[in-house]
Amino acid sequence: MQELLAIFPGAQRALFRGYHIGGCSSCGFRPEETLAEVCARNGGLSVPDVVGFLGQALEADARLEVSPQEAQNLVQSGKAVMVDIRSGEEFNAVHIPGSILFTEELMHELPGWDRQKEVIFVCHHGVRSLDAAAYFAGHGMENVRSLRGGIDAWSCEVDVALPRYELA
Numbered sequence: 001m002q003e004l005l006a007i008f009p010g011a012q013r014a015l016f017r018g019y020h021i022g023g024c025s026s027c028g029f030r031p032e033e034t035l036a037e038v039c040a041r042n043g044g045l046s047v048p049d050v051v052g053f054l055g056q057a058l059e060a061d062a063r064l065e066v067s068p069q070e071a072q073n074l075v076q077s078g079k080a081v082m083v084d085i086r087s088g089e090e091f092n093a094v095h096i097p098g099s100i101l102f103t104e105e106l107m108h109e110l111p112g113w114d115r116q117k118e119v120i121f122v123c124h125h126g127v128r129s130l131d132a133a134a135y136f137a138g139h140g141m142e143n144v145r146s147l148r149g150g151i152d153a154w155s156c157e158v159d160v161a162l163p164r165y166e167l168a
Contacts, residue, residue, distance in 0.1 A: 001029050001030070001031055001032075001033050001034070001035065001038060002031035002032065004035060005031075008054065008058055009127045009130070010057060010058065010061045010130060010131070010134070011054055011057070013057075013131060013134060014053065014054055014057030014058075015038075015050075015054070017057075017138075018050075018053050018057070019042060019045060019050070019053075021038060021042050022038075027042075035047060035050065035051070060134075061130055061134070064130060064133045064134060064137065064144070064145055064146050065126070065130065065145065065146050065147075065148040066118075066120055066145040066146070066147060066148060067148055067157075068147060068148070068149065068153050068154045068156075068157040068158045069157060069158060071120050071145070071147050071154075071158075072154075072158050074118055074120065075098060075120070078117075079117060079118060080117060080118035080119070080120050080145075081100065081113075081117060081118075081119055081120070082096055082098065082099040082100065082120045082121075082122050082147070083099065083100050083101075083102050083106065083110075083119055083120070083121050083122065084096070084099045084100065084101050084102060084121075084122045084123075084151075085102040085121055085122065085123050085128055085129055085132050086122070086123055086124060086128075086151070088101060090124065090165075090167075093163075093165065094151070094162060094163050094165060095151070096122060096151060096154055096159070096162070099122055102121075102132075110136065110141065111139070111140070111141060115141075115142065115143060116143070117143065118143040118144070118145055119136070119141070119143060119144045119145070120144075120145045120146070120147055121133050121136075121144065121145070121146050121147065122147045122150060122151055122154075123147075123150045123151070124150045124151060124152060124167070125149065125150040125152050125153075126146060126147060126148050126149045126150040126152075126153065127150075129146040129147055129150060130146040132144075132146070133145055133146040152164055
């Protein structure tokens, strides 16, 4: 499972959504387990069926992602706003100009925002922001995206003056 999650970080979210596997300690899996072992102990699920479902989930995730350049174009045209879901400390250290820090208050406001304007979630590498986009999409917000590669990709592809960082 560790290898699967390294290749497809959204697999855990997909397995939980499709089969209620891996969302909590009672339905979790160990990193050293294989997908076949996880399927066997969860009602004898068909591995090919689960792999097919994961492939569909991977395609759905790809549709939620937006490249840094496309995100820049959408924001500059006024068609999108960027919401940074990193910690306040990370945001204060470095953020994309014009992005908004995600707070509890903002979480409650988002569903009431203009549905024509896209919300592009941003995190460090694009994993947590993809989870956020999938969460809000699953709760009825159709115009949500995730910045592919996160602020790290933005600093390489759009704004090279924006400092890159690694968390310890």
